[in-house]
Amino acid sequence: MSGLVDALLIVVAVVVVIARQFRASRIDTGQRWWLLPAVLAVVALREPGLVDTHxxxxxxxxxxxxxxxxxxxxxxxxxxxxxxxxxxxxVWSRSTKASGAVWAVGIGLRVGLFALGAVLGVHQDSSALLLALAATLLVRSGILVRRAHFLRPVAAPAPAYGERMFRSTGKERV
Incomplete structure (x- = not known):
């Protein structure tokens, strides 16, 4: 049952992460950008079947x-x-079509690694995939936070005479 729960957790995490990244999202440069990858890594490392003993x-x-x-x-x-x-x-971020291509290539490589392991007769647990997903999210978040520190705010243009002062950015949340 634990393998089924892990597989379900992986699918849910991937779907949530991919769906969120193709929408504009605010980059949190605070101290908690590493929290989700850390939780995923702990869940992956709690299982003893990470490495095939045979x-x-x-x-x-x-x-x-x-x-x-x-x-x-x-x-x-x-x-x-x-x-x-x-x-x-x-600071805001949104994935591009190139990001989707990176995901597609990555999924293809992971399927290839799983197939290679099956050919070699290596028992593969879902915790390896979950640990790799944690590494993916950790590196991505770290690079985005680092890039965000180098971006400077764009000054809003001054309103012309008679123009309203409020300008919507289109990214406000209700």
């Missing part, structure tokens, strides 16, 4: 490849995201 070398090699794939996807996703600042100083 084929330890191949299992560790596949896990390492999975983690490097996750790190590369996170970096690619962060660098292909569009970022901008509003006049009030808030």
């Amino acid at each position: 084929q330890r070398t191949a299992s560790v090699a596949l896990l390492t490849a999975e983690l490097f794939t996750g790190l590369a996807i996170g970096a690619g996703w962060a660098w292909t995201s569009r970022m901008w600042t509003e006049p009030d100083g808030t």
Whole structure:
């Protein structure tokens, strides 16, 4: 049952993360950008089946490849995201079509790694995928926060005589 719960958690996390990233979202440069990846990593590491005890070398090699794939996807996703600042100083981000391509390639690589493990006869648990997802989110969030520190707010143009003072940015939340 634990494998089913982990698989469900992975699917829900991926769907939520991808759906949120193709909408404009405010970048939180506070101290909690690492919290979701940390929770996912703890959930992944709580299971003892992360490494196959019968084929330890191949299992560790596949896990390492999975983690490097996750790190590369996170970096690619962060660098292909569009970022901008509003006049009030808030930083916003939205994924682009290139970000979607990064995700598609990453999913393809992960399917390939899973198939390679199946051919080699390595028992693969969902915790490896969850750990790689945590690495992806950690790297992406870290790069976005770092990029946000270098962005400067864009000054709002001064209103012309007779023009209303309030300008909607289109990103206000109700």
